[in-house]
Amino acid sequence: MPTVSNKGRMMPESPIRKLVPYAEEAKRKGVKVYHLNIGQPDISTPEVALDAIRNYNEAVVAYSHSAGIPSFREKLRGYYQKHGIEITADEIIVGAGASEAILFAMNSCLDTGDEIIIPEPFYANYNGFAINAGVVVKPIPSDISSGFALPPIGEFEKAITNKTKAVLICNPNNPTGYLYSKEELEMLRDIVKKYDLYLIADEVYREFCYDGMKHHSAMHLEGIEQNVILIDSVSKRYSACGIRIGFMISRNKEVMKTALKFAQARLSPPSFGQVAAEAAIDCTTMEYFDGVLNEYLARRDTVVKFINSMDGAYCPTPKGAFYVVARLPIDNSDRFCQWLLEEYDHNGETVMLAPATGFYSTKGKGTNEVRISYVLNVGDLEKAMKCLSEALQAYPGRKDKS
Amino acid sequence: MPTVSNKGRMMPESPIRKLVPYAEEAKRKGVKVYHLNIGQPDISTPEVALDAIRNYNEAVVAYSHSAGIPSFREKLRGYYQKHGIEITADEIIVGAGASEAILFAMNSCLDTGDEIIIPEPFYANYNGFAINAGVVVKPIPSDISSGFALPPIGEFEKAITNKTKAVLICNPNNPTGYLYSKEELEMLRDIVKKYDLYLIADEVYREFCYDGMKHHSAMHLEGIEQNVILIDSVSKRYSACGIRIGFMISRNKEVMKTALKFAQARLSPPSFGQVAAEAAIDCTTMEYFDGVLNEYLARRDTVVKFINSMDGAYCPTPKGAFYVVARLPIDNSDRFCQWLLEEYDHNGETVMLAPATGFYSTKGKGTNEVRISYVLNVGDLEKAMKCLSEALQAYPGRKDKS
Numbered sequence: 001m002p003t004v005s006n007k008g009r010m011m012p013e014s015p016i017r018k019l020v021p022y023a024e025e026a027k028r029k030g031v032k033v034y035h036l037n038i039g040q041p042d043i044s045t046p047e048v049a050l051d052a053i054r055n056y057n058e059a060v061v062a063y064s065h066s067a068g069i070p071s072f073r074e075k076l077r078g079y080y081q082k083h084g085i086e087i088t089a090d091e092i093i094v095g096a097g098a099s100e101a102i103l104f105a106m107n108s109c110l111d112t113g114d115e116i117i118i119p120e121p122f123y124a125n126y127n128g129f130a131i132n133a134g135v136v137v138k139p140i141p142s143d144i145s146s147g148f149a150l151p152p153i154g155e156f157e158k159a160i161t162n163k164t165k166a167v168l169i170c171n172p173n174n175p176t177g178y179l180y181s182k183e184e185l186e187m188l189r190d191i192v193k194k195y196d197l198y199l200i201a202d203e204v205y206r207e208f209c210y211d212g213m214k215h216h217s218a219m220h221l222e223g224i225e226q227n228v229i230l231i232d233s234v235s236k237r238y239s240a241c242g243i244r245i246g247f248m249i250s251r252n253k254e255v256m257k258t259a260l261k262f263a264q265a266r267l268s269p270p271s272f273g274q275v276a277a278e279a280a281i282d283c284t285t286m287e288y289f290d291g292v293l294n295e296y297l298a299r300r301d302t303v304v305k306f307i308n309s310m311d312g313a314y315c316p317t318p319k320g321a322f323y324v325v326a327r328l329p330i331d332n333s334d335r336f337c338q339w340l341l342e343e344y345d346h347n348g349e350t351v352m353l354a355p356a357t358g359f360y361s362t363k364g365k366g367t368n369e370v371r372i373s374y375v376l377n378v379g380d381l382e383k384a385m386k387c388l389s390e391a392l393q394a395y396p397g398r399k400d401k402s
Numbered sequence: 403m404p405t406v407s408n409k410g411r412m413m414p415e416s417p418i419r420k421l422v423p424y425a426e427e428a429k430r431k432g433v434k435v436y437h438l439n440i441g442q443p444d445i446s447t448p449e450v451a452l453d454a455i456r457n458y459n460e461a462v463v464a465y466s467h468s469a470g471i472p473s474f475r476e477k478l479r480g481y482y483q484k485h486g487i488e489i490t491a492d493e494i495i496v497g498a499g500a501s502e503a504i505l506f507a508m509n510s511c512l513d514t515g516d517e518i519i520i521p522e523p524f525y526a527n528y529n530g531f532a533i534n535a536g537v538v539v540k541p542i543p544s545d546i547s548s549g550f551a552l553p554p555i556g557e558f559e560k561a562i563t564n565k566t567k568a569v570l571i572c573n574p575n576n577p578t579g580y581l582y583s584k585e586e587l588e589m590l591r592d593i594v595k596k597y598d599l600y601l602i603a604d605e606v607y608r609e610f611c612y613d614g615m616k617h618h619s620a621m622h623l624e625g626i627e628q629n630v631i632l633i634d635s636v637s638k639r640y641s642a643c644g645i646r647i648g649f650m651i652s653r654n655k656e657v658m659k660t661a662l663k664f665a666q667a668r669l670s671p672p673s674f675g676q677v678a679a680e681a682a683i684d685c686t687t688m689e690y691f692d693g694v695l696n697e698y699l700a701r702r703d704t705v706v707k708f709i710n711s712m713d714g715a716y717c718p719t720p721k722g723a724f725y726v727v728a729r730l731p732i733d734n735s736d737r738f739c740q741w742l743l744e745e746y747d748h749n750g751e752t753v754m755l756a757p758a759t760g761f762y763s764t765k766g767k768g769t770n771e772v773r774i775s776y777v778l779n780v781g782d783l784e785k786a787m788k789c790l791s792e793a794l795q796a797y798p799g800r801k802d803k804s
Contacts, residue, residue, distance in 0.1 A: 001569065001654070002598050006659035008510040017468065017666055036428045044461045053674060059446045061644040061678070066419065081500060096646065099668035112514050112536055123547040128667030134514055165404065198404050226403045233434040242673030244498065252403070258410035264419055264531030266501035271644030274676035276463070303669050383797040390414055 015124050015358020021339035025388040031345045033386035034376060036339075037352040037360020039174065041322070041375045045280075045296065046288050052279035053272060063268040067260060068094025072278040075216045076247065079281050083206070085230075093259050094269040097245035098233035099125065100203050105229045105248050106133035106166075108258040109198045111370055115163040121359035121366060123174045123202070138164070139361045144327055144369065147316035148176035150184040156191045166198035167191070172205040172215070175359045175371040176325045177300075179209055189221040198255075199224060202326050204233040204246070205321040207289065208257045210297050213319045219249070226252045236322075238280040239292075243273035251401050260347035296322050299381055306385035307372075310392060311341050312400045315372075324372050327357055331397035333357055333370050336377075339395060346390045349383065367401070378395060412533050413727075417526045417760020421476045424470040424743035425754050432626040433747045436778060437737075439754040441576065443724070443777045445697065448690050454681035455674060464721035469662055470496025474680040477496060478649065479684050485608070487621045487632075493653055495661050500606050500635035500648035506652050507631045508535035508568075509764045510660040517565040518602075521553050523727060523761035523768060525576045525604070540584040541567070541763045546729055546771065549718035550578035551587040558593045567601035569593070576771040578727045579702075579720020581611055583702040584618045588760075589621040600657075601626060606635040606648070606721035606796070608693065612699050615721045621651070634684065637725075640682040645675035698724050701776040701783055709774075709786035712794060714802045717774075724776050727758055733799035735759055737773050748792045751785065766772045770801070 015347075016038050023033050067073065073089035085116055097099035112134030116226060118126055120139035130137045140155040142148045156167070167188065171366050172179045180188075192199045201218030209215050218228045233246035250256055283289055300317075303324055307315040312329030330336040333355035354373070356366030374381060392398065418440050425435050469475065475491035482489055512518060514536030520528055522541035532539045542557040558569070569590065574581045582590075594601045600647055603620030611617050616718035620630045635648035652658055665671075672754050685691055702719075709717045714731030733737040735757035747785045756775070758768030776783060794800065 001601050002511065003512045004510055004656050005516075007513055008663070011660065011663035011667070014468075014666040038465075038466055042462065045463045049461075050458065053458055056452065057456055059442065061452075061642045062442050063440075063643045096502070096672065097669060098561035100498070100758040103668075108406055108535060109404065114407075125667045125669075128663065132509060132664065132667065149767045156517045180561075196404050198468040240463045241465045242670065244670070244672040254403075254406050256490045258406045260414065261410070261415055261530065263536065264416040265413070265527045265534065266505075267499060268646070269525075270498065270675055272678070273672055276674070332441055351505065391698060 005139070007131055012124070012127050012165055012358070015232070016354050019337055019341060024340055026350060028304040030348065032349045033341065034349065034351045034380060034387065036372045036374070036376065036384060037354045037374050039236065039322070039375065040241055040356035041236065041239045042377065043292055045240045046283045048237055048242060048282055049276040049280035051240060052281065053274050056275060061271050064274060065331050066090065066263040068269055069274045069278065072274050075278055075281050085217055087249060087251065091251055091256060093256065093263050094274060095246045095248060096269055097235060097244040098202065098231050099129070099248045101231050101248035102129050102200070102202070103132060103281045104262050105200050105231065106130065106135055106257050107262055110135045110165045110230070111270050114165040116166045117156060117159050117164060117170050118168045120361060120364045121356055121401050122174050123170055126168060127361060132317040134176060136163070137361050142176070143276060144314070144316065144325060148173065148325065150180055150188065152302045153187055153191060160195055164195065164197060166200055168200045168202070171209060172201040172320025174205065175320055175356065177323045179213055179318070180216065183220065183223060185216050187223050190229050193225050197227065198229060199227050200229045200231060202231040204231065204236055206232070207237055208293070208322060209320045210300060211319055214300045223357045226328045229255065234277045234280060238277070238283060239278060240276060240362050242271055243276050245273040245277040264308060296374065298378050300324070302378050302381045303372055305384065308391070310389050313392065322374050325369050326373070329392060329398055330368055331399045331401045332367050332396060335397055336395060337370065340391055343362060344391050344394065349387050351384045351388050351391070409533055411723050414526070414529050414760070418756050421739055421743060421754060422594070424740055428743045432793065433707050434751040435743065436751065436753045436782060436789065438774045438776070438778065438786060441638065441725070441758045441775050441777065442643055443505055443638065444639045444779065445644045445694055447683045448640055450684055451640060451642060451678040451682035454677050458674070458677060463673055464674060466673050467554050468665040468673055471496065471680065474676050476673060477680055477683050483620065489653065493651055493658060495650045495658065495665050496676060497648045497650060498647065498671055499637060499646040499698035500604065501531070503633050503648045504604070505534060505802045506661040506664050507633065508532065509538055509652050509664055510657055511631070512537045513566045515650040516567040517564060517572050518568045518780055519558060519561050519564060519566060523758055524575055525758045528570060529763060538565070539763050544578070546716070546718065546727060550575065550580040550589065550727065552582055555593060562597055566597065567604055570604070572601045572604040574610060574722025576607065576723055577725045577758065579723045579725045581615055581720070582679060583724035584745045586658070587620065587623060591602065591626050592790055594626050594629050599629065600631060601629050602633060603629045604773055606633065606634040608634070609639055610698060610724060611722045612702060612722055615660060617722070631657065636679045636682060640685060642678060642682060643680050647673055682723055683778060693716045698776065700780050702726070704774050705774055706782050708791070713800040715794065720785050726774050726776070726804060727771050729771050731800055731802045732770055732797060733801045734769050737799055738797060739772065742793055743756050746793050746796065748789045751789050752793070753786045753790050
């Protein structure tokens with residue numbers, strides 16, 4: 001029997017999905033599980049997007065252009081223009097989600113063995129994409145005590161080698177919810193310029209900013225126009241994760257020409273998803289989005305308030321996305337999250353969280369942290385937080401900071 | 403400015419799509435272009451699939467299971483059972499087209515520098531997938547004079563090194579239309595078994611078999627159950643290329659567990675496409691499919707008859723898929739195909755073909771061959787063939803076999 005690849009062996013299991021069997025077993029036993037483990041919002045997909053699909057009237061569902069349907073990309077151009085980002089439709093390639101867009105970016109810019117610097121904790125699947133593309137992740141630490149701010153310039157310089165080709169950030173951040181300031185981005189620009197690196201900026205949560213904070217895009221940074229690759233997605237913005245539509249955007253023509261070859265090899269992005277996403281763009285200016293933001297704000301406030309009222313627990317107040325990373329008085333977050341599903345219930349209910357260990361690539365980090373996605377309504381979140389609070393009292397591995 | 407990756411530089415442009423700008427220019431000049439260059443059928447997508455989309459009634463288009471919607475995979479199990487292939491739903495991973503399924507298979511089974519043997523000419527994008535996965539393609543020759551039959555066992559053994567991890571076939575074949583016999587597949591089984599290789603079998607055209615010929619699946623081969631990976635797709639079968647739904651199927655649990663990690667990293671396959679494909683499976687037993695097959699048969703006969711009536715031209719009569727590779731009296735197929743679009747028209751019409759050079763990885767092969775996709779109705783095909791016949795008379799680079 002032939003063996004699987006080393007690459008395949010190195011691929012991490014999804015930290016978000018690996019607890020699924022335990023959750024399924026809990027449900028089989030009749031326990032209600034509050035899912036705070038996954039970035040799947042409960043918000044309705046905009047009607048205008050669903051209507052576009054319901055009114056689909058092509059006789060043949062054909063391949064689209066490999067870079068995406070031209071009218072869709074043209075409409076996206078207008079969307080970015082409204083956000084102060086001037087690009088042409090040719091500077092956009094539509095992918096099957098931001099996932100495929102990141103793979104296009106990595107494969108177009110980095111070779112096997114090249115290094116990419118990522119502040120950790122980071123979106124766990126970056127590890128998988130890097131292994132897929134043969135790229136080596138060099139994590140640099142951001143810390144809960146500073147709210148997960150961008151690491152200081154010295155940390156970047158320490159990590160840079162002659163193999164370093166790129167820096168990858170997620171802004172607003174998954175898993176921390178941290179929103180980078182203009183000053184932090186300008187510091188990043190200076191590093192990127194000095195060492196002639198690519199800056200891959202994952203901005204899929206760009207519109208989820210709270211407390212009057214403004215999102216600063218990497219595309220606004222002057223002097224590194226040829227270095228920046230923007231990754232974006234409609235999944236979270238329009239609560240349409242399943243349509244699998246994301247984007248790779250760059251003003252660097254050589255990069256886009258190269259990425260297009262990867263895009264051509266897989267023929268085209270999903271046609272139905274493009275039709276839905278094209279229609280969804282109209283929501284941005286409609287009341288749909290204001291309602292969504294207010295809802296998430298109330299949820300964030302609920303989670304932050306509850307966590308910080310729990311003895312021995314702490315989380316910063318993130319300004320973006322819909323996640324918080326919380327420090328809990330526990331021995332081991334993997335064990336705790338599994339225990340919540342396998343052994344615990346409070347009046348027939350429990351919570352599913354994502355252990356933060358999966359968001360660090362440095363071994364041993366995140367063992368007392370969890371990621372909480374606030375993707376449930378406030379009433380359910382309150383119940384889930386009460387349940388978590390009780391669980392922390394009952395957990396045999398409780399460990400208060402000494 | 404940072405440079406693009408070597409991998410990206412090595413990626414081939416799509417031989418099928420690289421002539422597109424010339425076609426667009428011809429159309430701008432008012433010339434009608436018959437598209438015989440691309441595997442995009444004109445057949446209608448089954449109504450039952452489109453209806454499923456029109457009746458979509460979920461409020462949130464959510465991520466599906468990373469391996470695909472369970473009910474869909476269960477229905478696929480039934481489909482394969484009807485074709486004598488006994489698998490479980492867990493032995494199927496749904497991908498964004500066969501393209502993604504092949505990448506899952508390559509990444510799960512082969513490491514950077516590992517070799518994969520493919521009889522050439524082969525589906526051009528295999529080159530791109532191999533570069534994407536860091537895998538080295540070792541072509542072995544099949545020839546128009548034998549109708550592109552499987553190369554003899556000696557050719558395989560010559561190509562095998564200690565880096566060889568897999569053999570990849572496409573059956574029925576794109577671009578040749580060749581349908582492998584049971585004997586050929588058994589020969590392949592012996593090689594695969596002897597050297598403990600993976601056999602990746604791309605069977606997306608499995609139901610397009612003509613003249614009463616039966617398709618033999620690699621999944622039927624006894625004794626190599628742990629070696630076989632089936633690649634499949636609904637794109638051609640249900641004329642639904644744009645929905646981007648394909649499959650990776652294997653009984654090898656270690657391979658499937660590994661592939662699932664790659665699938666989890668990109669979260670899920672397109673939800674709308676899965677809904678449409680699940681509904682489409684019902685067509686197989688309906689008159690939809692008989693009608694489709696009869697239509698393709700008439701088209702194949704039209705193309706084969708016309709080509710073989712042209713002075714100096716030849717093509718075999720393929721038993722499957724909807725392609726033929728034809729030998730033409732020309733100096734250079736890339737030049738000829740470009741000339742057809744750039745300089746030629748017959749009463750305001752011309753044809754777009756795919757130069758066969760892009761389907762060979764051995765340099766210099768395929769220079770007097772083109773791939774013709776018979777994806778137009780018989781009336782249009784006749785006009786296209788007449789146009790091609792006239793063009794061969796007028797082409798300045800005409801070169802009759804000496």
